[in-house]
Amino acid sequence: MRDPFPIPPIPALSKAVQPWADYLGLPTLPLHIHEVLLMAALYHFIGSVASPILSSRIFPTRYPALSRTKRLSWDVHVVSLIQSTTINILALWVMFADEERKNMDWQERIWGYTGGAAMIQALAAGYFVWDLIITASNLDTFGLGMLAHAISALAVYSFGFRPFVNYYSTTFILWELSSPFLNIHWFFDKLGMTGSRAQLYNGLMLIFTFFSCRLVWGTYQSFMVARDLWKGVNTAPTILTTVLPDDTLNATFPSQYANTMQFVSESTTHIPLWLAAIYIGANLTLNSLNFYWFFKMIDAVRKRFDPKEQEIVAGEKVAEDKAATTGAQPDGATELKTRPRRRTLLDGEEADEPPPI
Numbered sequence: 001m002r003d004p005f006p007i008p009p010i011p012a013l014s015k016a017v018q019p020w021a022d023y024l025g026l027p028t029l030p031l032h033i034h035e036v037l038l039m040a041a042l043y044h045f046i047g048s049v050a051s052p053i054l055s056s057r058i059f060p061t062r063y064p065a066l067s068r069t070k071r072l073s074w075d076v077h078v079v080s081l082i083q084s085t086t087i088n089i090l091a092l093w094v095m096f097a098d099e100e101r102k103n104m105d106w107q108e109r110i111w112g113y114t115g116g117a118a119m120i121q122a123l124a125a126g127y128f129v130w131d132l133i134i135t136a137s138n139l140d141t142f143g144l145g146m147l148a149h150a151i152s153a154l155a156v157y158s159f160g161f162r163p164f165v166n167y168y169s170t171t172f173i174l175w176e177l178s179s180p181f182l183n184i185h186w187f188f189d190k191l192g193m194t195g196s197r198a199q200l201y202n203g204l205m206l207i208f209t210f211f212s213c214r215l216v217w218g219t220y221q222s223f224m225v226a227r228d229l230w231k232g233v234n235t236a237p238t239i240l241t242t243v244l245p246d247d248t249l250n251a252t253f254p255s256q257y258a259n260t261m262q263f264v265s266e267s268t269t270h271i272p273l274w275l276a277a278i279y280i281g282a283n284l285t286l287n288s289l290n291f292y293w294f295f296k297m298i299d300a301v302r303k304r305f306d307p308k309e310q311e312i313v314a315g316e317k318v319a320e321d322k323a324a325t326t327g328a329q330p331d332g333a334t335e336l337k338t339r340p341r342r343r344t345l346l347d348g349e350e351a352d353e354p355p356p357i
Contacts, residue, residue: 001094001100003032007038013037026161028118035123037126043126050078051074062190062191062192080179081179081183084183087124090123091170092174094120101114101170104260108261109225111264112260113163113166113259118169131154153286155278156286164279165225181202181210185301194304200304203304206297222284222287229279233270233271236270
């Protein structure tokens with residue numbers, strides 16, 4: 001499949017990045033660098049311009065009343081909701097429409113290339129560039145967990161420009177099928193709909209998609225990519241240019257190799273051990289975070305609908321509001337010692353909350 005992105009590569013931009021691509025061994029980066037930068041710029045515009053303006057007009061009492069960090073979280077969740085919805089739709093479309101990708105063997109899954117899968121990879125990389133900048137600039141708000149997620153995800157998707165496991169770009173982006181529900185759940189809290197039926201149904205969909213897409217599908221695909229990588233570490237790709245002259249007449253290759261393996265040459269060897277180790281390490285990091293966040297998510301959703309927990313939260317809220325408005329100590333106490341409600345991952349304020357994408 002050719003790259004379906006509506007804007008073709010920008011010659012000047014491709015030429016400017018070519019030396020870096022050659023130095024880093026990323027031959028397909030010049031073909032997609034415009035997609036990466038355009039997406040990063042688009043998400044920056046949405047988060048810093050479009051979201052504040054539209055949110056202030058649509059929610060004129062709630063959004064302006066938020067603190068700076070909560071407004072930042074709001075804008076990040078807006079970007080995430082838009083990005084995760086569009087990237088999932090596009091990834092599913094590529095998986096069903098890209099015939100070359102469907103017919104890939106293990107060599108193509110490791111060293112192969114298709115324009116459709118590369119576009120998904122570039123769009124995702126653009127988001128993770130923006131995500132890394134935002135997270136690193138506001139580490140006190142988002143925490144080390146999200147920073148680790150941003151670094152790992154950007155590293156994984158940047159390697160695809162070698163090309164490397166280009167096939168799996170659409171596979172692993174489907175982890176994000178749960179992200180729209182996570183963002184919607186967060187917005188329900190901020191819009192005063194905590195504990196509503198709508199939040200309950202959305203929470204059930206959130207748990208279902210997170211479990212099925214990240215834990216089941218994600219873990220299975222991690223095993224599949226590890227299996228392919230093991231073959232690639234021990235075997236060099238076999239293409240026409242690597243076959244000995246005496247064996248040329250007897251060699252047979254899939255016809256699509258002319259397109260999918262176009263970036264494989266005689267200099268292409270087996271996968272470097274360091275590359276496989278970094279990729280597997282990043283993948284394990286993301287998988288570990290997924291399992292950790294899943295159990296945190298179960299706890300957070302339960303607290304939204306546990307009557308006892310809601311009574312505790314309501315009582316603490318009344319005490320805090322009374323102290324804030326009158327300065328009086330609750331129940332005649334000489335010192336205000338109300339226990340603040342423990343933040344949950346759906347509040348968007350806890351350092352180890354799951355990434356909104």
